[in-house]
Amino acid sequence: MCPRDSxxxxxVYITRPPTLRNKSCVSYxxxxxxxxxxxxxxxxxxxxxxxxxxxxxxxxLPSDQLDDVSRISIKTLPFPKEVKDKLFxxxxxxxxxxxxDACGSYVAKRLAARRCVExxxxxxxxxxxxxxxxxxxxxxxxxxxxxxxxxHLKSLFxxxxxxxxxxxxIELAEAEDARHKNSIIHFSPNIAIAHTAHTxxxxxxxxxxxxxxxxxxxxxxKPSRVMFYNAGAGAPIVAAHTIWDLDAFDDVLVxxxxxxxxxxxxxxxxxxxxxxxxxxxxxxxxxxxCVVIPYAMTNMRGAESRALLVKNxxxxxxxxxxxxxxxxxxxxxxxxxxxxxxxxxxxLKKGYFHFLAPCPHESICPLxxxxxxxxxxSQRIYRIPHYLYKKGSxxxxxxxxxxxxxxxxxxxxxxxKLKNEDEAKTAAEKSFFWSRIVMPPLKLGRxxxxxxxxxxxxxxxIIVPKNIPESSGYxxxxxxxxxxxxxxxxxxxxxxxxxxxxxxxxxxxLGKNDLEKDVIYSxxxxxxxxxxxxxxxxxxHYGG
Numbered sequence: 001m002c003p004r005d006s007x008x009x010x011x012v013y014i015t016r017p018p019t020l021r022n023k024s025c026v027s028y029x030x031x032x033x034x035x036x037x038x039x040x041x042x043x044x045x046x047x048x049x050x051x052x053x054x055x056x057x058x059x060x061l062p063s064d065q066l067d068d069v070s071r072i073s074i075k076t077l078p079f080p081k082e083v084k085d086k087l088f089x090x091x092x093x094x095x096x097x098x099x100x101d102a103c104g105s106y107v108a109k110r111l112a113a114r115r116c117v118e119x120x121x122x123x124x125x126x127x128x129x130x131x132x133x134x135x136x137x138x139x140x141x142x143x144x145x146x147x148x149x150x151x152h153l154k155s156l157f158x159x160x161x162x163x164x165x166x167x168x169x170i171e172l173a174e175a176e177d178a179r180h181k182n183s184i185i186h187f188s189p190n191i192a193i194a195h196t197a198h199t200x201x202x203x204x205x206x207x208x209x210x211x212x213x214x215x216x217x218x219x220x221x222k223p224s225r226v227m228f229y230n231a232g233a234g235a236p237i238v239a240a241h242t243i244w245d246l247d248a249f250d251d252v253l254v255x256x257x258x259x260x261x262x263x264x265x266x267x268x269x270x271x272x273x274x275x276x277x278x279x280x281x282x283x284x285x286x287x288x289x290c291v292v293i294p295y296a297m298t299n300m301r302g303a304e305s306r307a308l309l310v311k312n313x314x315x316x317x318x319x320x321x322x323x324x325x326x327x328x329x330x331x332x333x334x335x336x337x338x339x340x341x342x343x344x345x346x347x348l349k350k351g352y353f354h355f356l357a358p359c360p361h362e363s364i365c366p367l368x369x370x371x372x373x374x375x376x377x378s379q380r381i382y383r384i385p386h387y388l389y390k391k392g393s394x395x396x397x398x399x400x401x402x403x404x405x406x407x408x409x410x411x412x413x414x415x416x417k418l419k420n421e422d423e424a425k426t427a428a429e430k431s432f433f434w435s436r437i438v439m440p441p442l443k444l445g446r447x448x449x450x451x452x453x454x455x456x457x458x459x460x461x462i463i464v465p466k467n468i469p470e471s472s473g474y475x476x477x478x479x480x481x482x483x484x485x486x487x488x489x490x491x492x493x494x495x496x497x498x499x500x501x502x503x504x505x506x507x508x509x510l511g512k513n514d515l516e517k518d519v520i521y522s523x524x525x526x527x528x529x530x531x532x533x534x535x536x537x538x539x540x541h542y543g544g
Contacts, residue, residue: 061430066427067476069217069427070486070487071484072209072213072216073209073377073481073482073483073484074205074208074209075481076380076381077204077205077380077381078382079201080204080242082238082241082270083204083238083269086267087196087197087200087268090193090264090267090268091193092388094193097389100194100197101389103191103193103194104197104391106194107191107195108391108392110185111198111199111328113180114332115330115333117179118176118330118332118335119331120331120370121331121371122368122369122371123169123369124166124168124169125165125368125369126166126342127165127342127345127346127364128165128364169339172335173302173306173335173336174302174303177301184299187258187261189260192258192261192264195261196264196268197388197391198389198391199232199233199235200235200268201235201384202379202381202399202401203236203294203295203401204235204238204381205239205379205401206239207236207239207294207324208242209483210324210357210407211239211243212243213356214243214324214356214357215243218322218356219428221289221322222289224248224249224250224251224289225252225286225287225288225289225290226249226251226288226292227253227255227281227288227290227291228252228253228255229292230255230256230257230294230295231254231256231292231294232256232261232265232295233261233264233268234268235294236292237254237265237269238268238269240292246275247272249272249274252272252275253275253276253288254275255280255281256279257280259279262277262279281312281313286316287316287317287318287321288316289317289320289321289322290317290321290322291313291316291317291322291323292323292324293310293323293324293325294326295327297325297327297336297337298332303339306336306339307343310323310340310343319410319411320409321409322356322409322410323408323410324407325337325340325405325407326403326405328403329377329378330374330402331374333403333404334368334404337404337405337406341365341406344408345363350416351416352410353409353411354411354412354415354416354432355409355413356407356408356409356413357405357407358375358377358405358436358453359436360432360433361454361455361456362415363456363457366453366457367453367459375404375438376403377405377438377482377483378400378482378483379403380399380400382397382398382399383396383398383399413432414432415432415433421434433455434486436452436453436483436484436486437450437452437481437484437485437486438459438482439482441481441482443478446466446467447465447466448474448477448480449461449462452486452490454490462490464477464488464491465491473487
């Protein structure tokens with residue numbers, strides 16, 4: 001086609017066929033005839049199953065409303081103004097800074113000894129008990145058995161290494177608790193101050209992010225009575241006061257067994273009208289709109305004790321209220337929350353509860369069955385100046401607080417009331433049908449890879465390419481954070497980067513360069529005897 005006729009087919013995009021490569025000018029009729037006879041390979045390079053449908057919003061809601069509900073993660077948080085000066089004054093009240101740093105080192109070692117020893121494993125699930133009659137999750141297991149992500153789980157079931165799952169959960173909890181008999185911290189005045197300096201701002205940042213999500217996604221939730229169990233130095237209370245005005249609440253109950261921590265809590269938090277301080281939950285018929293349990297389960301011994309506490313506090317929650325449970329973002333914290341989560345699914349009927357966050361479904365947890373990952377998130381917060389309190393390296397000014405959490409509502413949620421996202425009228429209701437980004441997004445040039453947990457009980461990696469406008473959401477994906485919700489089309493990618501793919505399949509998926517790197521890496525690996533010796537030493541020091 002001549003340059004003067006270039007506007008004739010301006011809206012048609014094709015790959016020039018080989019017959020036209022050496023010809024500079026042909027007639028319009030000749031081009032039209034060639035277009036009609038083109039083979040499909042000149043129009044679309046790829047496979048039919050690899051195409052995705054264009055993104056069509058379910059309704060005409062503006063994108064800023066949808067983004068306000070889906071982008072719930074918060075970037076680096078500053079110190080809360082109302083507590084900063086009080087806490088710095090409290091830290092300076094210690095006679096010598098080196099004594100405070102020594103107590104802080106003791107606190108850090110105690111916390112690390114309890115939280116950071118356990119390794120990821122396939123967690124036993126009550127929902128997969130074979131003895132249960134008409135178990136709806138048996139079909140789920142058949143589907144998961146064909147997925148390479150759950151290869152390790154399949155091998156455990158093949159060799160019968162899990163046993164009855166309910167008993168296996170109790171035995172695993174008892175075995176881990178027995179290894180940490182001396183991990184409980186006894187709070188003297190100096191240790192209580194050091195513990196506050198070490199954990200206060202991280203705990204505040206975590207709860208501010210959780211309460212912010214609760215306020216955005218639960219539009220009808222207007223609490224007036226709240227209970228903080230194991231409140232510590234009051235960081236969850238300050239975070240709740242930042243989101244809601246606790247001074248206007250009818251009742252604020254603070255429960256903390258440690259007398260020294262309770263005194264620090266009274267000193268740091270603002271004075272509210274209807275606030276009560278107790279060392280335990282006594283016999284009372286009072287019900288609360290929100291029950292907050294921060295970092296209490298890790299210090300308790302036995303799965304039965306934790307389950308009993310959750311049941312008692314659940315009975316004190318009013319209908320339509322929410323229970324917030326937070327634990328450290330370690331395999332230990334996730335294991336505890338996983339057992340609590342299955343407690344609700346196995347013992348409560350559908351419609352009596354719903355998960356607001358982080359789970360996008362009320363089914364079996366797919367991350368607990370991989371044996372290589374655990375569900376946790378991260379929140380950034382500025383660190384206390386090192387001249388007041390030395391927390392780790394002096395060169396770092398920002399902390400990444402890792403946490404696992406569960407927000408449970410005592411009412412039927414939108415997933416029980418509505419069939420799908422199309423029936424939801426508000427952005428908050430739609431958010432219950434969106435997937436959760438459970439790992440940091442990987443930005444690779446012109447595409448973004450994200451690991452998401454979606455309904456029903458599905459854990460997968462999706463790809464958001466820039467060169468396919470139909471996929472949509474690329475600009476959103478570039479700014480997405482760990483813990484956000486994904487509201488666009490999901491295009492699944494092979495999960496090779498997380499090493500869930502079997503070894504025999506990898507050569508078919510890797511390119512030439514990747515294969516050469518694998519050969520170089522494998523040549524540097526240690527021999528079997530050294531590897532076995534290292535594993536024996538790890539088992540001797542850290543257990544199974």
